[in-house]
Amino acid sequence: MRAFRYHRPADVADAVALLGAEPQAAYLGGGTNLVDLMKLGVQRPDVLVDLTRLPLDTVEELPDGGLRIGATVRNSDLAAHPAVRRDYPVLARALLAAASGQLRNMATTGGNLLQRTRCVYFQDTGKACNKREPGSGCAARHGQNRDLAVLDWSEQCVATHPSDLAVALTALDAVVQVHETDGPRDIPITALYRSPGTHPERETTMARGTLITAVRLPPLPAARRSTYLKVRDRASFAFAAGSVAAVLDLDGDLVRDVRLAYGAVAHRPWRAYRAEQELRGHPFSPALAARAADAELAEARPLRHNGFKLPLTRAITVRALTELAAS
Ligand SMILES: Cc1cc2nc3c(=O)[nH]c(=O)nc-3n(C[C@H](O)[C@H](O)[C@H](O)COP(=O)(O)OP(=O)(O)OC[C@H]3O[C@@H](n4cnc5c(N)ncnc54)[C@H](O)[C@@H]3O)c2cc1C
Numbered sequence: 001m002r003a004f005r006y007h008r009p010a011d012v013a014d015a016v017a018l019l020g021a022e023p024q025a026a027y028l029g030g031g032t033n034l035v036d037l038m039k040l041g042v043q044r045p046d047v048l049v050d051l052t053r054l055p056l057d058t059v060e061e062l063p064d065g066g067l068r069i070g071a072t073v074r075n076s077d078l079a080a081h082p083a084v085r086r087d088y089p090v091l092a093r094a095l096l097a098a099a100s101g102q103l104r105n106m107a108t109t110g111g112n113l114l115q116r117t118r119c120v121y122f123q124d125t126g127k128a129c130n131k132r133e134p135g136s137g138c139a140a141r142h143g144q145n146r147d148l149a150v151l152d153w154s155e156q157c158v159a160t161h162p163s164d165l166a167v168a169l170t171a172l173d174a175v176v177q178v179h180e181t182d183g184p185r186d187i188p189i190t191a192l193y194r195s196p197g198t199h200p201e202r203e204t205t206m207a208r209g210t211l212i213t214a215v216r217l218p219p220l221p222a223a224r225r226s227t228y229l230k231v232r233d234r235a236s237f238a239f240a241a242g243s244v245a246a247v248l249d250l251d252g253d254l255v256r257d258v259r260l261a262y263g264a265v266a267h268r269p270w271r272a273y274r275a276e277q278e279l280r281g282h283p284f285s286p287a288l289a290a291r292a293a294d295a296e297l298a299e300a301r302p303l304r305h306n307g308f309k310l311p312l313t314r315a316i317t318v319r320a321l322t323e324l325a326a327s
């Protein structure tokens, strides 16, 4: 690992100013992704700006019934928070389905959202990767691409976003609160992540140096009936082969409202608007859920090794919604 300097900023403005002044600086949350990538030589910051002493580590219940989650709240604390467990079970389940207990004790909310792809070629500095080194090519496009995207990929990049938390937050219409050099700004999470297009190295719509300070959840009483299903190669300590975050609001058997988001299918957490549209206003049945998933996945373009993701995503959509309908 290369030598680097370490800074502990006095406050949010100081952190943002430090990033502005140092072109190779990076924020440090729990370090569970960044430090690994530094050891591999994939990221080479010369200054780390440690966020973990900033006062961003609380979960606050808002007067409107929503929740504000500080950027340095640890994943394990968030999963255990009584308001999260009561009002947004999809969030608690997504967090508990991720990584391991030790990692969740370190990982922060902001760091989780901005963790980098697990594409194995991205992590291997000996391989071509447009995301790591723009213009070098994409070794995954015709390589081993079992874990990669089926929707919205480009010839330049077929990576997926790895975060389970981001999928749950996408279903919940969370708002990401950020601080830039000219002050604070709110970004709906559905507008935070980019498609890979011709610039897969640009992963979000935030400018370099932007600090995530918090995530705000709008009040959503229907989310009390919500869940997260994740399929992976082993029971724990593994990224998703497919996942779904689901919220279901029924009036009798009629679908009054529904929120769905998919993980492991695209460069960003995938909000399944088309599936939601198929479901809303109709009597719920597993067959309807299957049709809705098929409508969402109609434009999928599986790669050589990942066609299994389509029936898998369909099956977990049906299962998640059927379980919610019966609960
Ligand atoms: C073996 C293993 C298994 C895993 N399994 C899963 C899994 O199944 N599901 C899952 O979702 N995750 C999984 N993870 C990933 C883990 O959840 C992430 O590493 C973790 O959430 C990152 O959080 P962090 O605080 O440690 O981020 P860091 O490593 O500190 O930072 C990650 C990135 O975010 C930036 N950053 C951090 N905080 C902020 C902020 N507030 N504002 C702006 N930028 C910021 C950093 O500069 C860096 O680029 C796994 C990790 C490992 C090592």
Ligand code: SF4
Residues within 6 Å of the ligand: 117, 119, 120, 121, 122, 128, 129, 130, 131, 132, 137, 138, 139, 140, 141, 148, 156, 157, 158, 159, 200
């Ligand atoms: S899929 Fe994306 S991250 Fe993976 S090698 Fe290709 S460009 Fe790099």
